[in-house]
Structures are given as structure tokens and as C-alpha cells.
Amino acid sequence: MKSLRFSTLLVSAMALTLTACGGGGGGSTAVVPPTTGTGGGTGSSGPTYTAGTYVASSTFKNMCESPRAGTDDVAGSLLEEKHWLRSWSNETYLWYSELPDIDPASSQYPTAVDYFDVLKTSATTASGAPKDRFHFSRNTAEYQQQINSGASAGYGVRWRIIQSAPPRDIRVAYVEAGSPAETAGLARGDKVITIDGQDAVNGNTQAVVDALNGGLFPNDENEQHNFTVEKVGATDTTDITMTSGVVTSLAVHTTGVETLGNGDKVGYLLFNTFGTFPAEDQLYDAMTNLSNEGVKDLVLDLRYNGGGYLYISSQLGYMIAGPDATRNQTYEQLVYNDKIAPENPTPFYTTTYDDDFNPENPLPSLDLDTVYILSTGSTCSASESLLNGLRGIDVNVVLIGTTTCGKPYGFRGTDNCGTTYFTIQFRGENAKGFGDYADGFSPSEGGVTTGEAVDGCILSDDFTKELGDPSEALYNAALTHIQTGACPTTAAVKPDSWVSYSKPATLAEGSLLADPRIKNRMLLENSRIFTGPGQK
Amino acid sequence: MTTDFSKSVPATLKGDQDVRPELKRVISEALGGRKVSLSPDVLTQESRLVIERAPEPLDPYGNPISGRLRMEKPNIFVLKKAGNSCALYHEQSGEYYPLSGVKCAE
Structure with a gap:
């Protein structure tokens, strides 16, 4: 195979429509709002409660x-x-x-x-x-904080917490080009040993946990933290100092083309978020390039893509399947409770989003009947919509990796009195009316015990290779499957612990998630907040 | 004297100056007081600035809270120059926001 050509593009951000859904409640009890505030529920005035009766x-x-x-x-x-x-x-x-x-x-x-x-x-x-x-x-x-597209405070690193409790295993999933992390020499696969002198592997006091969170997830620019890391294959450790900045992240992080022995070309696309506005432009450029290259297959790397705009997810579905397969088809139907009128289904969008600077442009398409998707437990929401939407129009999806997160649901974050609440309000279904994947999608190799079975190979994330390297385990398995129709025979690697970790039965009580600083923090291309001692 | 920006032209930031505090001030004003974060190289390469909601916070599983969002048009600003004065033009409202202490070039 020829060596892969990499290219990096630009990113952006997103938004959520704050919409109060639904109509009135079912009750008729008169409620007289008080003229003055009362306490937390023990006051003598205020609305009254009647079981089973709900005022609008x-x-x-x-x-x-x-x-x-x-x-x-x-x-x-x-x-x-x-x-x-x-x-x-x-x-x-x-x-x-x-x-x-x-x-x-x-x-x-x-x-x-x-x-x-x-x-x-x-x-x-x-x-x-x-x-x-x-x-x-x-x-x-x-x-509701606003940013310029794609920017956020941090180091430009996405951490992957393979094991959150001691002995912890914290790895670098990837770094952004030109970021403080890249400048400092941090690279995929690096394992964090200490942060600001605290033991990141075995430290188990609340003070240590706080220090680890503070170092991994800086709140603002110009925070300096010291790390000791163990690089892939190294026996010694390396000391690294990073200063946080406002970093521009990439939605389309990496693209490449691999030429197989028979001359067929395979496109590779590492796509990390649907949640930024410029992601559309980046996908447009990337898919145009892959189309011009004449690729016969696509390996879509969504292993770290937690979702974002459903609109862009639909566009990507069109760019994969093309006009014939998607014409007049439903991409996703949002199904609400029986008090809320159904909306028109989301179609496969065929053009770019119309804005004040760019008119609608027809999207490119690869017209594929099969797509290879690389997955982990962080493959979530709009990423799963893509998988489900394509299966709904009989595109063959081959899943390589581990079980996806299992989030067919969504909500419209709604503000009241300074807090935005997210309660599950709808479920997404594909053109076949399927949306029952609360336990995720699972590669079918060897039989599936949880999740919706999808043709594919079970493999753990491979931190020993760069993303987009054809020898990286998941990408390599996809290339093998393309050429042989089967999973690699050497793929006897168990999924990493992320799968079970990403689905705790219950959230730990009193965890750091209750810390407002952590709860309200921006997405920093990270994957997990630590919990305190004795918590899972 | 008030500068007439009606005939201003697109511009970029000039020289080595960190004008983010001033930019944040006027953008926040244009957006009803919302908090704004900007990257250091903002408006140095192009005159157009796209402002949108910050990335979603993470849920306890490490994924964006919603993950299924409705498309919402971002706010678009354009840096404009008229004479020796610079302003941010807010595309949606059609308003010009004069910038203080900011040098820009066509």
C-alpha cells in the first residue's frame, strides 16, 4: 500500500434551539401564584400540589x-x-x-x-x-457562552480515560495541529503518570482527584500545568509542561486515500464532531476530494464523535449514499410523546446550509452501498443517527471497534430561572421505523450480548498507532474486511474497558460532577471527569 | 466626531496587538450580554468572524450533553475600516459597533 496522505481542515461550533415543547397538562386545579417568594417548599403560600393533577x-x-x-x-x-x-x-x-x-x-x-x-x-x-x-x-x-467557531480553552488534546479509578489509565487520543499539546510534544498513546506532581495512576484522595481534574481540564487560558507521561514503547517517562490557550479544533481532523493491491482506492476520514458550524464546509471539501480521487470504499472514523447537528449528520449520510439511494427517503423521524404533534421527518439533505455568505450548493457524493464505520463507546447521538439512518435505506454498514454509546434520544435544553434542563423528549427513528438502540450498536463478530447487532469486527482502540495509519488496528481491520469480506483472524483483542465504564449502572453519588466548575465546563475535547475516592 | 461606516470596506487586524478584550466587549454587547471567548488569531487572516454557541458541555459519560442539535444560524461579524476607524459589522442586525484602540488594514 502507498503511504497515506493526510490533510487537515478547519472546524467550528454549534447551537441548540431553546424551545419549550408541548401543550398544557391534564389537570385543572387552580393555582394562585404568590406575590412574594417562599422557601424551598415549606412556605405557607404558593401553588398547591394535587397528586395526578398537572397545571400547565x-x-x-x-x-x-x-x-x-x-x-x-x-x-x-x-x-x-x-x-x-x-x-x-x-x-x-x-x-x-x-x-x-x-x-x-x-x-x-x-x-x-x-x-x-x-x-x-x-x-x-x-x-x-x-x-x-x-x-x-x-x-x-x-x-449559552459564545465563541468563535471551533475555539475553546484547553491544550488541544483529547484525553481518553480507559480506567478512571486507580490504577488509572489516562491516554492521549489525539492532539490538534498547532495546539499547545502538539507544541509540548504530546502525542497519541501517551499515558499520563503524574499531573502537577500528583500521582495520576494511584492517587486516591479527594485533593489528588481535584488536582488531576484541574490539570486535565483547565478552566481558562494561560493555566500552566506539569505532566509526566509515558510514551508508547518507552521505558522512561517524559516531563511536559503545557499552558492552556484558546484552541481551534478540527471537526474533520484527518483525511487520506489508501490504494489497495488491486488498484482500488479507499478513502479515510477522521471526523470528530457534528457539533460545529464549519464542520459542513470541512466535510464538503473532504468528500469532494475523496470523490475526485475516485474512492471505491470509505472508512469513516467516528470513534470519538459524540454527535452534534443532526442536519450535518444527514448531509454526511447523503454524501455517502448519494442521490439515488436517498431520494424521498427519511433520514430520521423524531418521535415525541403523545402530547406533542410529530414534526416532519428529517430528510437526507442534498445541499449546503444556506447562510448570509454562502448560498446553497449541491453536496458531493460517493454513491456507496457499503460504508465502514470505526466506533467506540464515544460514538454517540448524531453519529449513531448516521449509522441508523444509512441502515434505514439499506446501505450496508460495517462496524469496526466496540459498542456505540446507545443514545437514540434527544432533548431541547430549556431554561428556567438560570438553569437549562435537559430531559429526554424524543427518540430518533430511521426510514424503517427503527430507533430501539438504547444499548448501542455492536459489531456482530462472535455474537452480540448487548446492543443492536451490526455486521462488523470487535476490536479495541489501538493507541500504539496514529489515527489514519493503515496499520492502526481498527483501520487495518476495515481494510482487511474490504479486501476479504471478513474480520482479521488475528483480531482476538478484547474491547477496552471503556465499554463497561461508559455505561455505569448509576452515577456515583457525591462525585465531582456535582462541582459547578466541572458541571459547567466547556467541552475540552476530553472524555471523562474523574470521580472521587471510592466512587466508580 | 462619529465615523460614517456606511462606505467602509472589509479589513483585518493589523500588527501584533491583542484586541480581544475590546472585541469581546462589543460582541457581547451585540449578543445581549452573553459571555464570549475568542482565539488569539481572530480576524487576522480574514475579515469574517463566525460566532456560535460554545461546544456543548459533557455528560457524565464523556459525550456532549445533547448530541442531536437543531441547526441554528451563527452570528456573523465583519471587521470593517473607514478612514482610520474600525468597526465590527453585525450581519444579522445590520449594526456597526465602533472599536476603540484597534488598528486594522484593508
Whole structure:
């Protein structure tokens, strides 16, 4: 094979429409909002609770214990904030009939977020995992922070936490070109031994955990931290000092073309996020180049792609399958609860997004009937939509790697009183009406015990090789499958521990995730926040 | 004297100057007070600046909280020069935001 040609492109960012969904609730109990705020539920005035009866959430919207200046907030109470959560959940939650009906005045839940945290189903999936693993809230001001496209504070490194509890295994998944991490000499596969002198492998006090989080995930620019790393194949360690900056990340990180023995060309595309606006332009350029190269197959590396814009996911589906296979087909149908009217399905978009600078342009396409997707537990949401959407129109998807995250769900983050709440509101289904993959998609090699079986090979992420290197295990398995129709016979490597780690049965109580600094932090191309001692 | 930017031309930032505080100030003003982060090389290579929501925070599994987003047009600003003055033009609102202490070139 010829050596791979790499190219790097540019990135960007995203946004989420803040839309309050749904209509009114089912009840008719009169609620008289108080004129002054009350406490956390024990006050003598305020709305009253009647089991099974729900007042429209609009009754309580923006009635806040601490109204924000310059917003729609008005003086209200914590009790009203909780009543809003109860009614809003009843109106919009996908499985609203499975919600517990808890008196908002209960003293068990001293904050609105505490109350929100229990407003979800307790059912489990076929694998025994919680049915709802995606129930979050974030500070609205942080969530709405604006950036120039693709930029975020950090080192320009994506960490991969293979083992979060001692003995920890923290690796570098990749670094961004021109970033502080690259300049400092950090490279894929490097294993972190110490951070600012603290033992990153075995350190097990809360102080050490805090120091590790602080070093891995700098809050701002110009934070300097010292790392000791063990490079791939090295017996000695290397000391590295990195200073955080505002780093521009790449959605399309790497592209390449490999020529097989029979002369056929295979395209490779490492695509790390659908969640940035310039990702569209980058995909347009990359797929145009691959089309011009005349590639016969595509290896799409989504192992670290946690999703983003469904629109761009649909565009990529079109660029893979082409006009004949996608014409008049549904890419994804969002299915809400029975109180919310269905929307028109998302089609396979065939043009670029129209904006004030760029008119709609027809997208290129490879017109493939088979695509090879490289996956891990971080292959999530819009990435899984792509997989499912293509299967819905009978494109053969070959999955190489480990089970995907299992997130067919979505939500419209909704602000109330300074907190944005995310509760599952819809499920995505493909053209065949399939969307039941809460346990993820799993390569079918050797039989599948969890997840939806997809033709493919089970392999662990290979940190010994650069991404895009044809000898890297997952890419190499795809090249083998393209040429032989089967998985490599030497692929007796077990999946890494990420699979089980990425699906904890429950979230640890009292973890650092409760730390506002961690909860509200921006995506720093990282994969996991540590939990404290004794937590999983 | 107020500069008339109606006949201004696209420009880029000139020289070795960190004008991000001033840029953040006017962009935040244009966006209703939202927090803004900018990279060091912003507007040095091209006059167009795309501003959008910061990457989604991560969920406890290490993935973006939503992961299925509706497309939302980003805010687009263009650095413009009129005489010796520079301004950021906000494409969506059609407003010019004069910049203080910023040198730019056509």
C-alpha cells in the first residue's frame, strides 16, 4: 500500500434551539401564584400540589426565587420553580407516564435541581442499564457562552480515560495541529503518570482527584500545568509542561486515500464532531476530494464523535449514499410523546446550509452501498443517527471497534430561572421505523450480548498507532474486511474497558460532577471527569 | 466626531496587538450580554468572524450533553475600516459597533 496522505481542515461550533415543547397538562386545579417568594417548599403560600393533577407549566414559567436582571424572570419562589419542573416534565418527557409524582413541597429536595434529578423513569433496558441515562441540568449563562467557531480553552488534546479509578489509565487520543499539546510534544498513546506532581495512576484522595481534574481540564487560558507521561514503547517517562490557550479544533481532523493491491482506492476520514458550524464546509471539501480521487470504499472514523447537528449528520449520510439511494427517503423521524404533534421527518439533505455568505450548493457524493464505520463507546447521538439512518435505506454498514454509546434520544435544553434542563423528549427513528438502540450498536463478530447487532469486527482502540495509519488496528481491520469480506483472524483483542465504564449502572453519588466548575465546563475535547475516592 | 461606516470596506487586524478584550466587549454587547471567548488569531487572516454557541458541555459519560442539535444560524461579524476607524459589522442586525484602540488594514 502507498503511504497515506493526510490533510487537515478547519472546524467550528454549534447551537441548540431553546424551545419549550408541548401543550398544557391534564389537570385543572387552580393555582394562585404568590406575590412574594417562599422557601424551598415549606412556605405557607404558593401553588398547591394535587397528586395526578398537572397545571400547565406556563403558569410557573420564569417565576424565580432569584430573578435575573435583564431577562423574562419575575419574582417567584423555589416552590414555583419546582412546580414548573413537574408540569414541564409531564408535558414533554418522552415517557411521562413513568414519571414519579412527587410533591414539589417535599423537603427531600432542597433545590430545583435536586427535584429535577428525580423526575425521570426508573425503568431499565434489556441489558439492565437505566432506561434514562441522559438527564442533566447546566447553568444557563455557561451553556449559552459564545465563541468563535471551533475555539475553546484547553491544550488541544483529547484525553481518553480507559480506567478512571486507580490504577488509572489516562491516554492521549489525539492532539490538534498547532495546539499547545502538539507544541509540548504530546502525542497519541501517551499515558499520563503524574499531573502537577500528583500521582495520576494511584492517587486516591479527594485533593489528588481535584488536582488531576484541574490539570486535565483547565478552566481558562494561560493555566500552566506539569505532566509526566509515558510514551508508547518507552521505558522512561517524559516531563511536559503545557499552558492552556484558546484552541481551534478540527471537526474533520484527518483525511487520506489508501490504494489497495488491486488498484482500488479507499478513502479515510477522521471526523470528530457534528457539533460545529464549519464542520459542513470541512466535510464538503473532504468528500469532494475523496470523490475526485475516485474512492471505491470509505472508512469513516467516528470513534470519538459524540454527535452534534443532526442536519450535518444527514448531509454526511447523503454524501455517502448519494442521490439515488436517498431520494424521498427519511433520514430520521423524531418521535415525541403523545402530547406533542410529530414534526416532519428529517430528510437526507442534498445541499449546503444556506447562510448570509454562502448560498446553497449541491453536496458531493460517493454513491456507496457499503460504508465502514470505526466506533467506540464515544460514538454517540448524531453519529449513531448516521449509522441508523444509512441502515434505514439499506446501505450496508460495517462496524469496526466496540459498542456505540446507545443514545437514540434527544432533548431541547430549556431554561428556567438560570438553569437549562435537559430531559429526554424524543427518540430518533430511521426510514424503517427503527430507533430501539438504547444499548448501542455492536459489531456482530462472535455474537452480540448487548446492543443492536451490526455486521462488523470487535476490536479495541489501538493507541500504539496514529489515527489514519493503515496499520492502526481498527483501520487495518476495515481494510482487511474490504479486501476479504471478513474480520482479521488475528483480531482476538478484547474491547477496552471503556465499554463497561461508559455505561455505569448509576452515577456515583457525591462525585465531582456535582462541582459547578466541572458541571459547567466547556467541552475540552476530553472524555471523562474523574470521580472521587471510592466512587466508580 | 462619529465615523460614517456606511462606505467602509472589509479589513483585518493589523500588527501584533491583542484586541480581544475590546472585541469581546462589543460582541457581547451585540449578543445581549452573553459571555464570549475568542482565539488569539481572530480576524487576522480574514475579515469574517463566525460566532456560535460554545461546544456543548459533557455528560457524565464523556459525550456532549445533547448530541442531536437543531441547526441554528451563527452570528456573523465583519471587521470593517473607514478612514482610520474600525468597526465590527453585525450581519444579522445590520449594526456597526465602533472599536476603540484597534488598528486594522484593508
